[in-house]
Amino acid sequence: MRIMTQIRCLLAPNPSAMTFRGTNTYIIGEGEVAVLDPGPDDPAHLAAILEATKGERITHILLSHDHKDHSMLVPGLKAATGAPLCGYDSPSSAIRPDIALQDGQILESTSWQLEAIHTPGHSDDHLCFAAGNICLTADHVMGWASTAIIPPRGRLRDYMESLAKLETRPWQRFLSGHGDPIEDPAKRLATLRAHRQAREASILRLLSQGPSTLDGIVNSLYARIAPGLRPAARHNVNAHVIALCETGQVQMQDDRLEMAQP
Ligand SMILES: [Zn+2]
Known part of the structure; x- marks a missing residue:
């Protein structure tokens, strides 16, 4: 039943x-x-x-x-x-x-x-x-x-x-x-997936222009964010960076982030 x-x-x-x-x-x-x-x-x-x-x-x-x-x-x-x-x-x-x-x-x-x-x-x-x-x-x-x-x-x-x-x-x-x-669950899921993919692409674009740091990326991507939301934004960028390091696309030396050498 x-x-x-x-x-x-x-x-x-x-x-x-x-x-x-x-x-x-x-x-x-x-x-x-x-x-x-x-x-x-x-x-x-x-x-x-x-x-x-x-x-x-x-x-x-x-x-x-x-x-x-x-x-x-x-x-x-x-x-x-x-x-x-x-x-x-x-x-x-x-x-x-x-x-x-x-x-x-x-x-x-x-x-x-x-x-x-x-x-x-x-x-x-x-x-x-x-x-x-x-x-x-x-x-x-x-x-x-x-x-x-x-x-x-x-x-x-x-x-x-x-x-x-x-x-x-x-x-x-x-x-x-x-x-x-x-x-509209299916649409919301697709929007959230696209949001993360766009975020990842913008991090890779930034790093392809030269090395940066976690805070450097946050400052570039979230220039106008409300101060109360900045810690969450920083965590999100960090989550992306960790994922990109795990897949070998990005490498981290101390706090310096750069594209991995092919
Ligand atoms: Zn909650």
């Missing part, structure tokens, strides 16, 4: 340059529900989750990845509900799950069914969750911005492979960790 999973969204009160309007907490199913990404450690948000699920039972706490804006409320929600934490168990995670999910694993209850999809890139423990042809993409795919890839746990090559993993399936809608639903 195919379950049509009902999904509700609660916005956490943690807006910022990195979290947009705040973290989206999702309540999945009816009656016996799962909560995906409890969000920041904020008593008002905990109260809002409990109020929204009044008369229901939270049976599972799901985590897309361990970044603080998604995970800090996990202990509070566990204490309030007794529900186990389900997530990807990476040795580098700050918070370890009670139930470790594998790629492709199906989780189900009376009113919902989800498939965990391991999508490293933003973080090595990142999971998306599919409910039929709707995908809860957390920070892997967002509509308002591209994903920050922060080495070493964030890896560009993993991210590109994780985009490809979603590209093989006919999604109807993405519900992401920050911002509005994405109604």
Whole structure:
């Protein structure tokens, strides 16, 4: 039997340059529900989750990845509900799950069914969750911005492979960790892929004109970026540089970057 999973969204009160309007907490199913990404450690948000699920039972706490804006409320929600934490168990995670999910694993209850999809890139423990042809993409795919890839746990090559993993399936809608639903998933995936390819091409173009440094590249490519977003931009360029060094296209000597000699 195919379950049509009902999904509700609660916005956490943690807006910022990195979290947009705040973290989206999702309540999945009816009656016996799962909560995906409890969000920041904020008593008002905990109260809002409990109020929204009044008369229901939270049976599972799901985590897309361990970044603080998604995970800090996990202990509070566990204490309030007794529900186990389900997530990807990476040795580098700050918070370890009670139930470790594998790629492709199906989780189900009376009113919902989800498939965990391991999508490293933003973080090595990142999971998306599919409910039929709707995908809860957390920070892997967002509509308002591209994903920050922060080495070493964030890896560009993993991210590109994780985009490809979603590209093989006919999604109807993405519900992401920050911002509005994405109604044209295939187009968004193609846009994000093209964005990274263009970024890589511009880094290679710069280095073909002469050696540079990480900060030199950031200054050239992100000349007018808001100061609050510069650290994320620098991490992203670093992620590209690491990937280019791994493929042997670029080499690094101390902090000097240059095209590898053919
Ligand atoms: Zn986030």
